[in-house]
Amino acid sequence: MLNLTTCLSLVFTSTLIVNTAAKAQICIQGDCKKGFGIQKISSGYSIEYLVGNFNKKGKLEGDGYWLKPIYGLAINESELISAFSQENPATEKLLNLNAAVIETGNYSNGMLNGPGVMILSQLDKFPAINYFPAINWIPERWLGKNNIRYMKYEGLFSQSKPGEAGKITFYYPNDT
DSSP, X not given: OXXXXXXXXXXXXXXXXXXXXXXXXXXXEEOSSXXXXXXXXXXXXXXXXXXXXXXXXXXXXXXXXXXXEOTTOOOOHHHHHHHTTSSSOOHHHHHTTTEEEEEEEEEETTEEEEEEEEEEXXXXXXXXXXXXXXXXXXXXXXXXXXXXXXXXXXXXXXXXXXXXXXXXXXXXXXXX
């Protein structure tokens, strides 16, 4: 028969094992522990990529990028590496890699702080309201229904969250 302390210890240990195993971080290019690199983070069905300079803790420090692919589609990692062989790849090039969310700016200990840019494509699958709760004033008819290629927010970020003030631009296939 198990006592309460043993049961709690088993629950804590199994939770720790699940949480530790749930997030895999792989450096696919460069040095992701004190240098420039490209890191892939897998957690269940979610995959993200961090690109930029990493500190000793393995977190983005300084100019960097965070990319999340379109659900159900993969980012071609060799094309991602090729895109970042130039210093600042074009937005269109990153979107063509199947990126649904792109954040770029100045990172501090893994968090985007200060001026930055967030780009959202696939607005029908990734509603902007999930990323910008303060922009519920944007009419729903604009999001995902009028053939928007992507939406770009330029403004201040705090702890990787966009501020309420900023500039939002909608990009259509042949217009802005």
